[in-house]
Amino acid sequence: MTTSPPASMHSLQGTWELESFCNYADNVCDTANLQEGYRQVKMYYNGKVMWSRTDPNDTIGRFGFGSYHITTDELIENIEYGDHYFMETLGPTEFRFQLILGDNTYSQVTLDEEGNPEFSENYKRID
Numbered sequence: 001m002t003t004s005p006p007a008s009m010h011s012l013q014g015t016w017e018l019e020s021f022c023n024y025a026d027n028v029c030d031t032a033n034l035q036e037g038y039r040q041v042k043m044y045y046n047g048k049v050m051w052s053r054t055d056p057n058d059t060i061g062r063f064g065f066g067s068y069h070i071t072t073d074e075l076i077e078n079i080e081y082g083d084h085y086f087m088e089t090l091g092p093t094e095f096r097f098q099l100i101l102g103d104n105t106y107s108q109v110t111l112d113e114e115g116n117p118e119f120s121e122n123y124k125r126i127d
Helices: 084-089
Strands: 014-025 028-033 039-045 048-055 058-070 074-082 093-101 105-111 117-125
Antiparallel strands (some): 014 039, 039 048, 074 093, 093 105
């Protein structure tokens, strides 16, 4: 007897632009809007992720590339390489986030060791 794999519940596939940050205190979100000129874009395609960032206060751009997968409520990114500063400070690394995914928005939430939200990046779909 064979069974089909379950249908995908949701997809991050596409291009996303950062809209805001959120800092949490006692599970309450304090939204921080982006500084003028700050831009961050992430692209998810065929199990690969690439992100780039420009910040007017930082003359060195940032980028990273790797693989990713999602579950019903988690985003796991394995960044294989990136800009010099990223590689020097973090090297290849895995990031795990709580995933809150809508049709045209998503948030990746960093949780503390007790599972409470600390920080999130909030994105909108641009393609």
